[in-house]
Each structure stands twice: as C-alpha cells, then as structure tokens.
Amino acid sequence: MSDGGTRCRLVVDGPIARSVLDAITARFGPVTLDDDLLIVEHVDHAAIRALMILLWDTGHEVRAMSVR
Numbered sequence: 001m002s003d004g005g006t007r008c009r010l011v012v013d014g015p016i017a018r019s020v021l022d023a024i025t026a027r028f029g030p031v032t033l034d035d036d037l038l039i040v041e042h043v044d045h046a047a048i049r050a051l052m053i054l055l056w057d058t059g060h061e062v063r064a065m066s067v068r
Contacts (some may be wrong), residue, residue, distance in 0.1 A: 008048050010038045011064040014057060020058045024051065036063075
C-alpha cells in the first residue's frame with residue numbers, strides 16, 4: 001500500500017462533527033462524506049490506523065471499513 005493509491009472507505013455511526021472532518025482533511029487531505037460513508041484517498045497503513053484512532057477518540061463508532 002505504499003504506492004499512494006489506497007482508498008479507505010469507512011461506515012460511521014451518526015454524523016461526523018465539522019471539527020473532526022476539518023482535522024481529517026488537515027491530516028490526510030480531502031475527504032468525501034456521503035451520509036455515514038467516509039472516503040479518504042491515498043492513505044497507507046499508518047494513516048488508516050491514525051484515522052480510525054481519531055474517529056474513536058472523538059466518540060465515533062466505525063461499523064465497517066474497506067481498503068483498496
């Protein structure tokens with residue numbers, strides 16, 4: 001996954017606060033949010049782990065995740 005082409009799709013319970021989206025964008029670049037589906041492009045394993053920890057630390061429950 002070091003080629004920078006990895007896409008991470010996360011299904012999150014409840015709305016994601018604007019401040020959390022801003023933090024995700026600042027750390028990982030632009031994101032796509034469609035209801036409870038959060039998509040982050042060009043991430044590696046470390047970034048995916050950091051993203052999940054950020055979501056958990058801000059009180060979000062990740063219901064599903066896929067990485068391609």
